Amino acid sequence: MKRDGKPGNLIKRKYYMEGPIKKIMVYIDGTEESITAGQYAICLSKSAGAELSALYVINTRALNELLRARIFIKSEQEEYKNDLEKDADRYLKHIKALADEKAINVNLIKASGNIIAEIKKSVKELDIDLLVIGELSRIQSRLDELHNEVERAMRSVSCSVLIVKDQERVETLYESLK
Amino acid sequence: MELVELINENIVKIPLAGNSKDDILKELITVLKDAGYIDDVEETYRDVRKREDKGSTGLENGIAIPHAKTSTVKDMTLALGIKPSGVDFESLDGKPSKVFFLLLAPPDQAGPHIEALSEIARLSRSRYFLETLSNAKNPKEAVELFKS
Secondary structure, three states, X not given: OOOOOOOOHHHXXXXXXXXXXXXXXXXXXXXXXXXXXXXXXXXXXHHHOOEEEEEEEEOHHHHHHHHHOOOOOHHHHHHHHHHHHHHHHHHHHHHHHHHHHOOOOEEEEEEXXXXXXXXXXXXXXXXXXXXXXXXXXXXXXXXXXXXXXXXXXXXXXXXXXXXXOOHHHHHHHHHHOO | OOHHXXXXXXXXXXXXXXXXXXXXXXXXXXXXXXXXXXXXXXXXXXXXXXXXXXXXXXXXOOEEOOEEEOOOOOOOEEEEEEEEEEEOOOOOOOOOEEEEEEEEEOOOOHHHHHHHHHHHHHHHOOHHHHHHHHOOOOHHHHHHHHHX
């Protein structure tokens, strides 16, 4: 490896050549914003040559809480759990189709439990170095700030996080990807 | 989708006029029709009543959360009604219900539906919030509470 005469460039160049992003994980929750994040993650994966994973978490913690609060009855909890399972399959399949279209491999992960814990767990287990998430809802009250689970995951996860914005621009970027 | 994104003055009714569970459900559904969120009042009522027949959604502390999956809405939809004098909603604690959140979601939106119900459940744990909400004089006051 050559030095170009500037202090510190040897290290910087080595880092660049290995690529700063090797493993990307996109969090999918069925919202349009998360699908846009999926498209952006596919573009990133292609340009960085990084491995791509897509995670969907079936929020069984929320289902259990609704049952405890007596808002759900038992049969309803089961019914919604089945709905969420189907949603998970449908949205992960959609991400796979989007990735296939651009010849990118994607590792699909369907988890159940607490959203924050499952995101953190997957980041750690898969040694993810970039978590990609969709645009967050605008904070409109103190309660939003306290309870938005994806936002809390973003704050507590160990890797870098990228929030994808501007759906139209991402669509164009994705469509133009060869 | 956050609850605060669903709420606006057009879908809040204070005070509700109904004096029975059926009256209240129909009144809240009519609020949604008048606000342009649904067309078919009868089918919506059937879907809400079907869920209610499996077990009352009247909880403790004066709150009721009737909800249903229904194809009469394209997106998740909320109506909020307040009846300061309360009405018998077959609640868990046997006390009259005063604050009613009607939440409707299309059958393919289980995730957002669960999130919104969870958010209402969290709010319902705050007696202060419920008391303040049940004392709201008009829709504007009620909506402001969600944004504070």
